[in-house]
Amino acid sequence: RPDLKLTRPLVLVGLMGAGKTTTGRRLAKRLGVPFKDGDEEIEEAAQMRVADLFEIYGEEEFRDGERKVMQRLLNERPMVLATGGGAFMNEETRKLVKEVSTSIWLKADLATHVRRTSRRDTRPILRKGNPEEILRKLMKERDPIYAQADITVDSDDGPHRDTVQAIIKAL
Numbered sequence: 001r002p003d004l005k006l007t008r009p010l011v012l013v014g015l016m017g018a019g020k021t022t023t024g025r026r027l028a029k030r031l032g033v034p035f036k037d038g039d040e041e042i043e044e045a046a047q048m049r050v051a052d053l054f055e056i057y058g059e060e061e062f063r064d065g066e067r068k069v070m071q072r073l074l075n076e077r078p079m080v081l082a083t084g085g086g087a088f089m090n091e092e093t094r095k096l097v098k099e100v101s102t103s104i105w106l107k108a109d110l111a112t113h114v115r116r117t118s119r120r121d122t123r124p125i126l127r128k129g130n131p132e133e134i135l136r137k138l139m140k141e142r143d144p145i146y147a148q149a150d151i152t153v154d155s156d157d158g159p160h161r162d163t164v165q166a167i168i169k170a171l
C-alpha cells in the first residue's frame with residue numbers, strides 16, 4: 001500500500017512462538033522501514049543472553065530492564081518492533097505501547113505455539129516444566145491482555161496464509 005503512512009511504530013505482541021520476529025522482519029522489509037527485536041536489543045544492552053539474564057537476575061529485574069529498552073526503542077520511527085512475549089504484560093510498557101504505537105497481536109493456537117517454540121531451547125520460562133502446560137496456562141492469563149492491542153491478526157500456519165499481507169490490509 002503506497003498510501004500507507006507509518007507515522008507510528010508498529011509493535012508486534014503475542015505469546016512465545018507467535019512468529020513476532022519472523023513476521024516483524026518480513027513486514028519491515030515489505031514496508032521499507034527498519035526492524036528491531038526487543039529481546040535482541042536487551043541482549044545487546046546487557047551483553048548477555050535472555051536465558052542468563054533470567055537465571056542471574058530473575059524475572060522481575062529482567063522486566064524492569066525490558067521496560068527501559070522498550071522506552072528507548074519506541075522513540076524511533078518509522079519502524080517495526082517485535083517485543084518479547086512478556087513485554088506487553090507490564091502495565092507501564094503496555095500503556096506506552098498503546099500511547100505511541102500501533103500494536104498488533106499475532107494470535108495463534110496452542111499447537112502452533114508448542115510447535116514453534118520446540119525448535120529452540122532458548123526460552124527460560126519454558127524450561128521450568130512441561131512446555132505445553134506452561135504455554136496453555138500463559139495463553140489463559142495473557143490472551144485477554146494481548147487482545148487489548150489495536151489490531152489482531154491470525155498467525156497460525158494455514159494454506160497460503162500470509163500474515164504480513166493480513167497486517168498490511170488491517171493497517
Ligand code: S3P
Nearest residue numbers: 015016039083084085086123124
Ligand atoms: C518471554 C518471552 C521471550 C523472552 C523471555 C520471556 C515471555 O520472548 O522475552 O523468554 O515472558 O513471554 P519471545 O516471545 O520472543 O520468545
